[in-house]
Amino acid sequence: MSEQFIKSKAAIAWGPNQPLSIEEVDVMPPKAGEVLVKIVASGVCHTDAFTLSGEDPEGIFPAILGHEGGGIVEQVGEGVTSVKVGDHVIPLYTPECGECKFCLSGKTNLCQKIRETQGKGLMPDGTTRFYQNGKPIYHYMGCSTFSEYTVLPEISLAKVNPEAPLEEVCLLGCGVTTGMGAVMNTAKVEPGATVAIFGLGGIGLSAVIGAKMAQASRIIAIDINEAKFDLAKKLGATDCINSANIEQPIQDYIIELTDGGVDYSFECIGNVDVMRSALECCHKGWGESVIIGVAGAGKEISTRPFQLVTGRVWRGTAFGGVKGRTELPDYVERYLNGEFKLQDFITHTMPLEQINQAFELMHKGESIRSVVHF
Numbered sequence: 001m002s003e004q005f006i007k008s009k010a011a012i013a014w015g016p017n018q019p020l021s022i023e024e025v026d027v028m029p030p031k032a033g034e035v036l037v038k039i040v041a042s043g044v045c046h047t048d049a050f051t052l053s054g055e056d057p058e059g060i061f062p063a064i065l066g067h068e069g070g071g072i073v074e075q076v077g078e079g080v081t082s083v084k085v086g087d088h089v090i091p092l093y094t095p096e097c098g099e100c101k102f103c104l105s106g107k108t109n110l111c112q113k114i115r116e117t118q119g120k121g122l123m124p125d126g127t128t129r130f131y132q133n134g135k136p137i138y139h140y141m142g143c144s145t146f147s148e149y150t151v152l153p154e155i156s157l158a159k160v161n162p163e164a165p166l167e168e169v170c171l172l173g174c175g176v177t178t179g180m181g182a183v184m185n186t187a188k189v190e191p192g193a194t195v196a197i198f199g200l201g202g203i204g205l206s207a208v209i210g211a212k213m214a215q216a217s218r219i220i221a222i223d224i225n226e227a228k229f230d231l232a233k234k235l236g237a238t239d240c241i242n243s244a245n246i247e248q249p250i251q252d253y254i255i256e257l258t259d260g261g262v263d264y265s266f267e268c269i270g271n272v273d274v275m276r277s278a279l280e281c282c283h284k285g286w287g288e289s290v291i292i293g294v295a296g297a298g299k300e301i302s303t304r305p306f307q308l309v310t311g312r313v314w315r316g317t318a319f320g321g322v323k324g325r326t327e328l329p330d331y332v333e334r335y336l337n338g339e340f341k342l343q344d345f346i347t348h349t350m351p352l353e354q355i356n357q358a359f360e361l362m363h364k365g366e367s368i369r370s371v372v373h374f
């Protein structure tokens with residue numbers, strides 16, 4: 001263990017379903033190709049709660065969660081050329097190396113250069129940069145933004161315009177980019193199309209923004225928490241449905257409402273039953289359903305194959321299909337140009353010390369996004 005570590009305040013997840021514990025950790029300096037980042041703010045995404053719940057097959061403890069951050073480069077390791085001290089950056093859980101088979105394919109944003117070690121909570125060299133009393137603490141999704149200081153591979157950083165407030169554009173590190181990207185990149189919703197969006201958290205509401213931008217003619221927003229409907233309407237939803245109040249299967253209801261089904265649907269919850277409804281509410285012959293929600297270990301999706309034989313398409317998306325290093329800076333520019341707002345999403349802000357409240361608010365359905373600051 002190097003002696004040159006710095007001290008950092010961090011929220012440690014010691015085990016499944018335990019509250020995060022704010023403690024001091026030792027952060028090792030960045031190795032070759034790595035960057036030390038001072039995190040300014042981080043959103044709390046449902047995926048953080050999912051992993052903390054113990055449902056994530058890749059969940060590993062003790063770990064420092066958080067993957068929706070914004071920060072400033074503090075120190076660079078040997079050979080790092082694309083960022084320098086003082087640059088404003090957004091950590092990427094989907095890196096972009098530009099040279100792996102996936103990056104070179106031009107068909108996906110799922111760079112696999114460091115996926116194996118990232119999934120084990122480690123840096124690409126197979127070790128961690130976080131320790132406490134000499135014992136390792138694991139990284140999370142290659143980001144660990146619930147720490148004042150974190151280390152990331154250079155390929156996992158998008159350099160963004162320093163004029164953008166990191167307390168807001170941190171949301172582009174996951175939720176908002178995922179929802180908008182799913183609509184515009186993955187589904188490529190066209191003007192006039194009809195859209196159904198299941199789940200109106202940070203992801204679903206961002207999909208509503210994407211659908212409005214794509215000039216969808218009808219944006220049907222579905223949730224079981226009606227408190228989400230005002231914002232959904234403000235962002236462009238044309239219909240809001242509380243699926244808990246519908247007697248018939250929600251897919252049948254939507255098919256009736258839309259003369260045969262929607263052109264595109266998006267599942268933004270992580271519920272495999274709703275994933276089925278989302279597929280089956282799509283129009284025969286061409287309707288496409290995009291899975292965004294993350295389902296727990298052991299869960300499987302099902303439908304009658306006839307649904308696909310008759311032309312519906314089932315697909316999924318990670319980070320909205322966005323290539324982080326080359327495309328995310330432009331999302332920040334579009335935000336700065338006023339194309340969409342982020343403040344609408346930030347229902348709560350709090351210091352890191354109160355991060356457990358962010359999880360409570362999410363579970364009670366009272367927040368869209370909580371942003372913790374350092």
Ligand code: NAD
Nearest residue numbers: 046047199200201202203223224268269270293294318319
């Ligand atoms: P969230 O908790 O903020 O929102 C989920 C919403 O779904 C809530 O409004 C809730 O009321 C609603 N809901 C729950 N059960 C429902 C049901 N049966 N029918 C209708 N609505 C229901 O979560 P979020 O942060 O918006 O994340 C949503 C999902 O997307 C999570 O599974 C998360 O892990 C996943 N996610 C995936 C990606 C990706 O790249 N694929 C990125 C970010 C988040």
Ligand code: AHE
Nearest residue numbers: 045047056057058094115174294318319
């Ligand atoms: N580790 C889980 C899967 C979790 C998952 O699907 N993560 C999404 C991002 S969610 C962001 O909030 C993702 O990008 N997946 C692609 C990838 O390579 O992880 C499991 O089931 O093992």
Ligand code: ZN
Nearest residue numbers: 045047174175
């Ligand atoms: Zn996320």
Ligand code: ZN
Nearest residue numbers: 097100103111
């Ligand atoms: Zn790659």
